[in-house]
Amino acid sequence: MTGRRTSPSLASAEDPIVFVVDDDSSVRESLSSLFRSVGLRVEAFGSAHEFLQCKLPNVPSCLILDIRLPRLSGLDFQAELAKADIQIPVIFMTGHGDIPMTVRAMKAGAVDFLTKPFRDQDMLDAVTAAIERDRNSRDEAKVLSNLHELFATLTPRERQVMALVTTGLMNKQIAAEIGLAEITVKIHRGHIMRKMGAKSLPDLVRMAELLEIGPPSGQPQT
Amino acid sequence: MTGRRTSPSLASAEDPIVFVVDDDSSVRESLSSLFRSVGLRVEAFGSAHEFLQCKLPNVPSCLILDIRLPRLSGLDFQAELAKADIQIPVIFMTGHGDIPMTVRAMKAGAVDFLTKPFRDQDMLDAVTAAIERDRNSRDEAKVLSNLHELFATLTPRERQVMALVTTGLMNKQIAAEIGLAEITVKIHRGHIMRKMGAKSLPDLVRMAELLEIGPPSGQPQT
DNA sequence: GACCGGATCATACGGAGGTTTAGTCAGCCT
DNA sequence: AGGCTGACTAAACCTCCGTATGATCCGGTC
Numbered sequence: 416m417t418g419r420r421t422s423p424s425l426a427s428a429e430d431p432i433v434f435v436v437d438d439d440s441s442v443r444e445s446l447s448s449l450f451r452s453v454g455l456r457v458e459a460f461g462s463a464h465e466f467l468q469c470k471l472p473n474v475p476s477c478l479i480l481d482i483r484l485p486r487l488s489g490l491d492f493q494a495e496l497a498k499a500d501i502q503i504p505v506i507f508m509t510g511h512g513d514i515p516m517t518v519r520a521m522k523a524g525a526v527d528f529l530t531k532p533f534r535d536q537d538m539l540d541a542v543t544a545a546i547e548r549d550r551n552s553r554d555e556a557k558v559l560s561n562l563h564e565l566f567a568t569l570t571p572r573e574r575q576v577m578a579l580v581t582t583g584l585m586n587k588q589i590a591a592e593i594g595l596a597e598i599t600v601k602i603h604r605g606h607i608m609r610k611m612g613a614k615s616l617p618d619l620v621r622m623a624e625l626l627e628i629g630p631p632s633g634q635p636q637t
Numbered sequence: 638m639t640g641r642r643t644s645p646s647l648a649s650a651e652d653p654i655v656f657v658v659d660d661d662s663s664v665r666e667s668l669s670s671l672f673r674s675v676g677l678r679v680e681a682f683g684s685a686h687e688f689l690q691c692k693l694p695n696v697p698s699c700l701i702l703d704i705r706l707p708r709l710s711g712l713d714f715q716a717e718l719a720k721a722d723i724q725i726p727v728i729f730m731t732g733h734g735d736i737p738m739t740v741r742a743m744k745a746g747a748v749d750f751l752t753k754p755f756r757d758q759d760m761l762d763a764v765t766a767a768i769e770r771d772r773n774s775r776d777e778a779k780v781l782s783n784l785h786e787l788f789a790t791l792t793p794r795e796r797q798v799m800a801l802v803t804t805g806l807m808n809k810q811i812a813a814e815i816g817l818a819e820i821t822v823k824i825h826r827g828h829i830m831r832k833m834g835a836k837s838l839p840d841l842v843r844m845a846e847l848l849e850i851g852p853p854s855g856q857p858q859t
Numbered sequence: 860g861a862c863c864g865g866a867t868c869a870t871a872c873g874g875a876g877g878t879t880t881a882g883t884c885a886g887c888c889t
Numbered sequence: 890a891g892g893c894t895g896a897c898t899a900a901a902c903c904t905c906c907g908t909a910t911g912a913t914c915c916g917g918t919c
Binding site: 860861862863864865866867868869870871872873874875876877878879880881882883884885886887888889 | 890891892893896897901903905906908910911913916919
């Protein structure tokens with residue numbers, strides 16, 4: 416579907432990566448060879464700690480986690496990732512997991528939960544789905560971060576005016592609201608459109624929606 | 638938080654309902670009395686079929702389902718509900734469930750999965766969360782359905798113009814696009830604003846976003 | 860002090876948005 | 890045939906948007 420690599424044998428920042436965290440080295444090795452056999456890059460770690468040391472590249476990826484890890488349990492590790500604001504789809508695997516554990520993991524956002532022994536194909540299916548999901552969320556995040564970058568170039572006044580403009584107020588109402596002359600609001604408005612790269616007001620409104628911009632407090636007067 | 642009943646002893650369309658489907662009548666009865674003890678309305682059924690006969694009221698509710706049901710399994714039933722476009726949060730319970738079953742149920746959108754025997758409090762917590770979730774999704778659905786009602790009052794031409802307006806095109810561009818005079822577009826536009834109850838263009842844009850309105854085919858020319 | 864960017868405002872002009880009034884035309888229902 | 894609605898258009902008119910030109914004021918930097 417998506418256009419892939421142009422230089423076939425040159426693995427780089429473009430290709431997805433599978434991260435494996437398991438304290439059993441034989442598991443790490445067999446998973447690594449499984450993924451490599453279908454052309455996926457793999458990074459394996461013996462502990463959660465080691466994984467966290469690693470700088471995560473900005474490519475579609477997923478994390479295979481044994482739920483029973485020596486120091487930090489898989490579930491706690493998942494919570495740590497969420498707390499540290501690390502967004503990566505997690506696939507759990509377990510030998511002796513129970514249902515409450517499964518439910519907790521799934522509620523916390525795990526994409527799958529495989530019981531050992533599992534079929535290679537099941538793992539590959541899970542990884543494929545997880546990477547696809549990550550690809551999408553990274554694409555969205557990319558768009559959002561570009562928007563935030565543009566928004567950051569606005570001055571405080573411009574940000575304030577943008578919120579009011581996208582609320583639907585007229586220039587003259589905005590002027591009254593914040594005690595300015597209408598012409599000044601128009602100037603700010605022009606700057607906003609240029610800096611944000613909006614080609615029309617609807618454009619700007621959609622950007623504001625994505626940025627979750629609203630008037631700081633209270634609703635606009637009827 | 639939310640303002641509840643004004644007439645305390647008069648259970649009616651305002652109160653949440655818990656639906657219980659289990660083939661074991663003693664389970665039905667004990668769950669019923671549990672929920673009633675905390676003031677929740679309950680409707681219990683011995684089979685999926687019976688539940689489907691029942692007309693579902695438009696109030697916050699949830700469904701407690703045993704995963705092992707005689708004719709139709711809980712999982713299949715869940716799939717049936719989705720296929721029939723019945724939106725209700727499902728809480729599974731099971732005596733002898735396994736992990737793959739749990740994963741499948743959670744992936745299909747179950748809000749919780751309790752193993753028998755469970756503590757009353759766990760069930761109540763799950764039900765409370767499920768009902769709260771349903772309340773929110775019903776509120777959103779209500780807003781959306783009101784919007785669709787308004788949108789339905791638009792003539793085909795008006796719908797077409799609305800799509801182009803919210804895309805960000807100017808009246809004259811819209812006119813050229815669909816072969817009309819600019820003045821005609823303005824007229825349609827006025828009708829649209831009135832019929833949709835939009836107080837401003839940003840308002841209309843947000844409605845279009847919710848209605849997922851886009852140009853029928855292709856992107857707007859640069 | 861000189862310089863610069865943010866913020867402010869005035870005047871003026873052209874273009875876009877929006878309403879009212881008024882009229883034509885085609886299709887549909889009774 | 891008569892009545893109705895949707896769709897379309899024109900002319901006139903007003904408001905609002907947007908930009909350009911030119912200018913003042915302030916706070917911080919070199």
